[in-house]
Amino acid sequence: MHNEFPVRVVWTALGRNADLPCDLTPPTPHDSVKLLLWFKDTTGIPLYSLDSRKGDIKLATHSAIASDLGQRLFFSISDNPKDSRLQIRNVKTADGGVYRCRVDFFNSPTRNFRINLTLVVPPEEPRIFDAQGKEISAVAGPFREGYELFLSCQVNGGRPLPKVTWWRDGVEIFGKSQHSIDEGVAAVVSPLFIGTVTREFFGSKLECRAQGSKLIPAVTKTVTLQVHLKPLRAKIVTANDLLTAGQAVPVRCETWGSYPPAKVLWLLDGEAVRNPDVTVYTNKEDSNITVSILTLRVTSENDGAELTCRASNPWFSGEFVEDTRVISVAYPPTVSVHLANEDPSRVVTRAEGQNVTLKCRADARPPVTSFSWFKNGMRMSGENIETLQLTFLERESAGSYACGAMNTEGETRSSGLTLKVQYAPRCKPGTEQTSVGAVDSSTISVRCEVDADPPDSVRFSWTYNNTRNVSPVLNSRVQSEGLVSTMTYLPPTDSEFITLACWASNSVGRQTTPCLVHVLPAKIPEAPKSCELHNDTILEVICIPGNDGGLIQHFLLEAIGTAVTDSTESMRNRIQELDSENELSTMNDQATSAPLHRIQEAQPQFRLNNLEPGREYQLFVYAINAKGRSNPPVVLDKVRVSPHLGPYDETILSEDPTPAETTHQSNEKQSTMVILAAVIAGAAVIVTSIIVAGVVVVCKQRPKPPEPQEVRKRMRPARKDVPSMYIEEDGFNDEDLGRPAEIRHHSRASTGPRNTRYVSEGFVQYSQPSLSDPDLILPRGDEFTSPTVTSGGA
Secondary structure, three states, rough: EEEOOOOEEEEEEEOOEEEEEEOOOOOOOOOEEEEEEEEEOOOOOOOEEEEEEOHHHHHHEEEEOOOHHHEEEEEEOOHHHHHHHHEEOOOOHHEEEEEEEEEEEEEOOOEEEEEEEEEEEEOOOEEEEOOOOOOOEEEEEEEEEEOOOOEEEEEEEEEEEOOEEEEEEEEEOOOOOOEEEOEEEEEEEEEEEEEOHHHHOOOOEEEEEOOOOOOOOOEEEEEEEEEEEEOEEEEEOOOOOOOOOOOOOEEEEEOOOOOOOEEEEEEEOEEOOOOEEEEEOOOOOOEEEEEEEEEEEOOHHOOOOOOEEEEEEEOOOOOOEEEEEEEOOOOOOOEEEEEEOOOOOOEEEEEEEOOOEEEEEEEEOOOEEEEEEEEEEEEEOOOOOOOOOOOOHHHHHOOOEEEEEOHHHHEEOOOOOOEEEEEEEEEEEOOEEEEEEOOOOOOOOEEEEEEOOOOOHHHEEEEEEEEEEEEEHHHHHEEEEEEEEEEEOOOOOOOEEEEEEEEEEEEOOOOOOOOOEEEEEOOOOOOEEEEEEEEEOOOOEEEEEEOOOOOOOEEEEEEEOOOOHHHHHHHHHHHHHHHHHHOOOOOOOOOHHHHHHHEEEEEOEEEEEOOEOOOEEEEEEEEEEEEEEEOOEEEEEEEEEEEOOOOOOOOOOOOOOOOOOOHHHHHHHHHHHHHHHHHHHHHHHHHHHHHHHHHHHHHHHOOOOOOOOHHHHHOOOOOOOOOOOOOOOHHHHHHHHOOOOOOOEEEOOOOOOOOOOOOOOOOOOOOOOOOOOOOOOOOOOOOOOOOOOOOOOO
């Protein structure tokens, strides 16, 4: 027979300890406990057991299930059998449920005690809502002084269900709680209603507090009440002195009691002061005090008028406080500027070459004695009458115009009238003449950009001019958008000079001077200049780019070991390679001294990380474009990485290529290397001599290039034969674009054959053409330089 007892509820919280009671008192005095078993929920396997079948219960064997819960269980036997209990340490959520304590006696029926272990679950954070159901996070309101306040606090969940109360500034206030179930979740809602909000509610802290069990702290949500307050009073505090019209007089009005700060309205004879110059600030010590300072300028009509300072809070419609006083006035002129036809526009637009007349309107007592005119704030000399006539407007005529008037009371100036002058297109500054390099059979893209007003109606046309004629460019080759036009062009030959002229027009007119683009035969780029070695933290070579030959260029550095051949021989080998074929070599080139390392960069700046320590190198630096690479290159001799550093560590330049100490074995190796180098050098000298002799013979057989004057005569027709459509301008810049590379530190410009034509950047400038009979577009005669050959001396 089993004795069942009612279920007993035991409350606990997460992380706390729980005691589940089990009465071990036997039904009869001479009976005792034989076996104790604990079960959870409907599980038939005991969580915990106590076996005392062999003797005293205090000496019984304790056993617990091998689980996380079992490790946290222990049955405590008290001297009073009724106080015995199962202890659960560090209660977790899964521990909740109905536990059953089964007690077997030797002679009495089994007893079962059921304990419902219920975890106190804290409720969710309270959520506060306004009358519209919008949740409030930090600031509740705004509420208005004298009006009602309604809020509600909702608390979801919690076991047991919490009690919800309202507190203001730490004091509990009246509120009711209502229980509900929202989507299966128990919730408690407590509304708060206050019939009249007083000024004392301003800035108060309102707290919704949910208390579920004393085992856990209450959960709260606090918001700040934002209450809008009415202004209490307004007062003009400036002395009531005589005012001079047009003279700035500060009038101060103070108002207090309003939140947010009161809006101050100044009225003159019941009408708002137009375009008032007002300074408003709030007292830092008392945010309810607002000060408004009106910089008052009155006219004679205001003499005897009433000046009113009115303070109001926009949240309280129709409610305000005000202060009024009567003023007395004397005044200088009131001035305005406008078009002579009384057009009230403050922005006037005219086209270049048109005229405009401005008029100065003045109201003064006594009458105006003189006028003055201003442009962009600067007085215009010689203009002292009522009207201003601007004739044949130019782009520079645009600006802000104002007038001034004077009488015995003073001088005043009007606000500005903006004059905008629209103009025909003109080249964007810096793009009047540009040059671009061309390569045989390669299409180039040429760009033209202009300034114009209006900019949205610009149309473009192109012409090109070579040594024979001037022709329009087909529209199919031109793409224009806004103020930019781009055309594609395929030069017919590599030796012909072409000038492209870009013309633009808009609603104002046509461009008077075209934007010129000179298409020149592209050439091999110059070698980089001023190359320097740096070894502050890493071995670097930094140069300055030379002339790019009219094409996009990049830069190449080759590192050649000089252990076998000397630097002069390596340099000659590299130059001979360039002379035989001036094109980009690859890592598979079979040169006399193949590069060990090769670096290519967009700018002549190279970092050398992987040079072998202790080995001497010779560095060659080239500039490369689509025509080839610079010849001769820049040569940097005797570059050595310090041998005491690792092969891939930071490198340090060594000025001395020879070690300070050598062994006998190294001397023998050095002797062998010297003999080998001598043999190779002799062979190289013979080969070089044969090549140089061949070059000399070829050069002698070439026809002599024409003199610059002859080139000009062949390419340019006589002035009398072709009427001029362009206007030449004096002054050219004959800077030689082919200056030799300038090397610093251990760099030097190598000597070797070179064949380069230099073209100056100076060109003839042109006026707008008459397409009936164009002039020819030519560079200056002294811009042609004959090919030169330079050989290194022995």
